[in-house]
Amino acid sequence: MNSVDPPGDQRQSVAKTSRKRPSADSEIFERQARICKSFANSTRLRILDCLGKRDWVASELQTELGISKANLSQHVAILKAAGIVGTRREGKQVYFSLLMPEVKSACRLIRDVLRAQILNGQRLTL
Template sequence: MKRERQMKLKNEVIYELQAELCGALAHPVRLKILDLLGEKELNIGEIQGELGISGPNLTQHLNVLKKAGLLHARKAGVFQFCSLAIPQVRSACQVMSKVLEAKLLKTDAAARSLRSEMQG
């Protein structure tokens, strides 16, 4: 019984941590940042150039990712470079993309079926 309670508590902690992590991922800009950094380490200027957003806006998003432990930053001279602190996060995001693609295909198929029923 004690082991069962420990497992339940462990699962609850994991769920809480997972919710926090999902919160950090809950913005398209942050997902784009993670995708870019999944390919290679980039400096702040390169990230900003790829995303086309303001410096303060980028800093805000980077801070959220750092606080969540997803981003590693290092300074080299006047440049600050960013990389993924946990490379597996890119794989997790790719899995989520596949899930969403499947959902969209299913929704699209249902919409086509409904349209055809309504028309004929």
């Protein structure tokens, strides 16, 4: 035992406490991970950027992004599953909208961080 280790009985108590204690925010962290995963694609980020400005008709958004209908559908399905994007039908038109305005602010904040990194000459290493 070194000078910073608690005595035997205390050491076991500390270990049990740190293992057993569930995080009060565990659901929040799970939801955050799910939302962040949905952000992990540049096309989806472009979709969110467009939807942060206004609602879009599916065909117009497809043209704006230069992607196929099937590709747009796949990306929107991921964003819908994360609870970020919603759809509504008006006649034959399908509209996409941002359900959580906070997402617009979050994306802007992340872009601000990235711009600061670029200005500071930092490179991304993965």
